[in-house]
Amino acid sequence: MNRSIEITLTIIGGLAYVFLVGMYMEAIDKAYAESNSMGGLLEGFTIGFGIMGAAVIISILAAIWFKGDKKPLAASFLLIIFAVATLFITHGGTFVGAFFYLIAGILGVGRKSKNS
Numbered sequence: 001m002n003r004s005i006e007i008t009l010t011i012i013g014g015l016a017y018v019f020l021v022g023m024y025m026e027a028i029d030k031a032y033a034e035s036n037s038m039g040g041l042l043e044g045f046t047i048g049f050g051i052m053g054a055a056v057i058i059s060i061l062a063a064i065w066f067k068g069d070k071k072p073l074a075a076s077f078l079l080i081i082f083a084v085a086t087l088f089i090t091h092g093g094t095f096v097g098a099f100f101y102l103i104a105g106i107l108g109v110g111r112k113s114k115n116s
Contacts, residue, residue, distance in 0.1 A: 003066040003111070006104045010066065010079065013100030014059025017086075021052045024093040051086055055097065058082050066108065076108030 025048045058078060065075035083101035086094045 003069065003072060003108070006066045006072070006075075006108050006111075007063050009100050009104035009107070010059050010062045010075075013079075013083075013097045013104060014055050016100055017055035017059075017094060017097035018052050020094055020097055021048050021055070021090075024048075024090065047089065051090070051094065054082070055086075058101075062104070072108045072111070076105040079105035079108070 025045065062075040062079055065071040079101040083098035083105065087098045
């Protein structure tokens with residue numbers, strides 16, 4: 001089955017995560033500053049770069065799994081879980097990237113492959 005829509009949304013979502021987490025690094029810093037008496041700068045950067053790295057890896061992995069209809073259900077659940085988790089972690093700061101991942105995940109779960 002041709003899953004170009006899921007692949008495209010996954011790549012757009014991965015790019016959105018990279019750009020938005022870079023832009024929201026200060027917002028992440030402010031969100032975690034209250035939990036650390038020395039300030040949340042290190043925590044904000046660690047979480048921000050961790051989310052960016054994970055988003056790129058998940059985007060590549062999901063695109064490979066969608067390509068050729070190898071593991072579309074696993075890729076879909078991976079995208080959905082990551083989108084929801086990052087929305088909670090960043091307090092909504094990654095909304096656009098999470099939106100693309102969530103739509104790609106829902107489409108991947110909803111579409112049936114020709115083999116099954």
